[in-house]
Every structure is written in structure tokens, then in C-alpha cells.
Amino acid sequence: MRLIDADALKEKFQECINSITVSDPFITGVKNGYESAEYWINEVPTVEERKHGHWEGGGAYYCSNCNAYAATDVFGGGLDITEQHYCYNCGAIMDGKVGDDK
Structure with missing residues (x-):
């Protein structure tokens, strides 16, 4: 197991989400994937x-x-x-x- 900084990872996902401005269906799907990943980071249990x-x-x-x-x-x-x-x-x-x- 490897401990990571979840807050830093969420910031990276948010940067990617904010950088997507094209409304192409494929790109919109990629953006939704980043948003979903950011959501699940919040749902994962935290390890001390x-x-x-x-x-x-x-x-x-x-x-x-x-x-x-x-x-x-x-x-x-x-x-x-x-x-x-x-x-x-x-x-x-x-x-x-x-x-x-x-």
C-alpha cells in the first residue's frame, strides 16, 4: 500500500476539469470521468x-x-x-x- 495526498490529487483533477472547454461528446465524457474520480476520492476511507x-x-x-x-x-x-x-x-x-x- 502507498499513502498519497488525496487533497493534492483532487486539485490535479480539478485543474484537468477546469482546463476542458471543448463541448465535444468524447471530451465531455473525459471531463465526467475526472469529476467521478474526484467524487470517489472523497468516498474512500482514510488510513491513519x-x-x-x-x-x-x-x-x-x-x-x-x-x-x-x-x-x-x-x-x-x-x-x-x-x-x-x-x-x-x-x-x-x-x-x-x-x-x-x-
């Missing part, structure tokens, strides 16, 4: 950008975004946090980069 975070704490590590504890094994022991690249609860990428809530 993935958050970034890091594991905090010592012994019992927790997510810097949602405070959920890191995953444990079936015996209740902590798993190595260097192998937990995502928070199982909120889906944050555990790399500590910009976008971190802290």
Missing part, C-alpha cells in the same frame, strides 16, 4: 499514518504511545524487546523516530 514509538521501562517494558506492556511468552516471561518491532496493541513502529508521541 502509522505512529512511531519505543519501549520504555526496565524489566516490564511498555509502549510509549499506548502504555501497553510488551508481549510475553506463554509462561509469562518477557520476550526480547529487540525482537518486538511493533506494539501489538496500537501498531506503533518501535523505532523511536520522529512522530514518537513523547
Whole structure:
């Protein structure tokens, strides 16, 4: 999947729509296609950008975004946090980069 700027795409479609001044039936159909595409961009569900975070704490590590504890094994022991690249609860990428809530 690739995240795009839907507002910028709508602007491009609007530029194309505004540039069409010929009343030829084929060109009118093209214009209607641009208008339809612009409409459907508004109807498509929006995807949230993935958050970034890091594991905090010592012994019992927790997510810097949602405070959920890191995953444990079936015996209740902590798993190595260097192998937990995502928070199982909120889906944050555990790399500590910009976008971190802290």
C-alpha cells in the first residue's frame, strides 16, 4: 500500500476539469470521468499514518504511545524487546523516530 495526498490529487483533477472547454461528446465524457474520480476520492476511507514509538521501562517494558506492556511468552516471561518491532496493541513502529508521541 502507498499513502498519497488525496487533497493534492483532487486539485490535479480539478485543474484537468477546469482546463476542458471543448463541448465535444468524447471530451465531455473525459471531463465526467475526472469529476467521478474526484467524487470517489472523497468516498474512500482514510488510513491513519502509522505512529512511531519505543519501549520504555526496565524489566516490564511498555509502549510509549499506548502504555501497553510488551508481549510475553506463554509462561509469562518477557520476550526480547529487540525482537518486538511493533506494539501489538496500537501498531506503533518501535523505532523511536520522529512522530514518537513523547
